Structure formats: C-alpha cells, structure tokens
Amino acid sequence: MTTPLLVTSEGGVTWLRFNRPDRLNAIDQALAEAMRDAVAGLGADPGLRCVVLAGEGRAFMAGGDVTAFQGEGKEGRITAILDPMHEAVEALGALPVPVLASVQGAAAGAGMSIALGADLCIAAEEARFTLAYGRLGTVPDCGGTYALARLLGLQRAMGIALLGESLTAAEAQALGLVNRVVPGAALAAETEKLARQLAAGPREAQGQVKALLRGAAGRDLHGQLAAEREAFLACARTPDFTEGVAAFLGRRAPRFGG
CATH class of the missing domain: 1.10.12 (Lyase 2-enoyl-coa Hydratase; Chain  A, domain 2)
Known part of the structure; x- marks a missing residue:
C-alpha cells in the first residue's frame, strides 16, 4: 500500500509531502489521519526549525477526494476526513517554527486553504489557486475562510470565496497570498533554499x-x-x-x- 504522506527530515527541516499523485493528492481518510499524526509528533522535536508542505506529482493538492462525498453514510466519511485535517491545520498554526507551503500545479479547495494557512508560500509560475467549493454546494474547510479574511479583508475574501475564480500564481502574489513565484523547474531548489534560510534563523x-x-x-x-x-x-x-x-x-x- 502506498504511503499517503511522505515525511523526511534533515538539518532541522521536515518535509511533509502529500503522496496521492494519481488523485492529484486529493485528501482521503488515510491522508488526513497521516497528516494529523505527523504534525502531532513535530511539536516535541527540539531540533525542528522549519516545516515544508509539498505535493508529489503535478499538483500541490486538488482538495478533498470527492468520491467519499456521495451516497449513504457520506456525513461519516466526510467527518473522518475533516476532523483529522482540521486537527493538523490547527497544530501547524501552533508550531513554534515557520511552515512553508511549496505549490506546483493545482492548489484547489482544501489545497488552497492549506497553502494560504501556511506562514509562507512559494509557488511555481504555472500554479493555480481556486477554492472551488461553490461547485460542490458547500463551504471552504481546512481554515480557508480564516486565512482569506485575515490576508485580504472581508470584501476581497468574499469575492474569491463566492465567485470561485481561479488565480494564477502571479495574481495570488499580487493579492498578497503568495510570497514568491519562481519558474516551475526551480521550485524544488528555491523551496529548499528558503527552508534552509528559515532553519538558520533564531x-x-x-x-x-x-x-x-x-x-x-x-x-x-x-x-x-x-x-x-x-x-x-x-x-x-x-x-x-x-x-x-x-x-x-x-x-x-x-x-x-x-
């Protein structure tokens, strides 16, 4: 069975890589629980200096796995994804070290929420950000409304959440949602460089x-x-x-x- 979350640590930097590339890293119960458990263990590490969130394959994260959102018992399946993911998001916010999101491809739904909830965000030029919840007839989760309102103010946050428009990396940077935009081929190296800079700080x-x-x-x-x-x-x-x-x-x- 493929591990839904890859966790590696070196030099004070811990990478959490979403590892469902065939599903554009959409969150299922296994990934949600793996995130919760991995983040819960980070706070006790005195050598931790920086956390990087990234996605394997061609996307950062395409939101929740919608196949779980249908049929009898859907509320239980949704809860089994939401609850551990929300625990992970809250724990990331409470960590005493910077959390850096490294975004390529799609950051949709919960993927956008998670990226914006990080302390810093670096994105490839071809990255796209969209909440897209309106298409499913529901609301943002994983802290999306919290992050948007704090980063943009009420009116701009309303526009993005209600209209569901896709933002390019450059547009997201212009709005203050992304700190840096780099060529796709340079994303891994630039993320590593920024993570090392943070890890070398006080x-x-x-x-x-x-x-x-x-x-x-x-x-x-x-x-x-x-x-x-x-x-x-x-x-x-x-x-x-x-x-x-x-x-x-x-x-x-x-x-x-x-």
Missing part, C-alpha cells in the same frame, strides 16, 4: 513572531504591546539573542543555533 524569535502575528487580530493595542514585551524578554534569555547582539556589535553575520 528559533525562539521566529516562533514568537509567528505567535504574535497570528494572535494580533484577537488583541487590542494594549494587549499586543504586552504580548510583544513578554516575547521580547523571552527572546532575550536565549543564546540566539546573545549571539545576535554580539554579531551586530561586531559587524558580522550571526550564527544562530540555540
């Missing part, structure tokens, strides 16, 4: 930045300033902070590793 500071930005919408200015103060002091206690200050004063590049 782990505690990156985790605190991620938490501050993700939590900002739920706090007023006073609360955000208090959170920033607490995070700054937490960083000041780390070897990376000591190294960063010394490197700055010594006019050299920092060598983080704490």
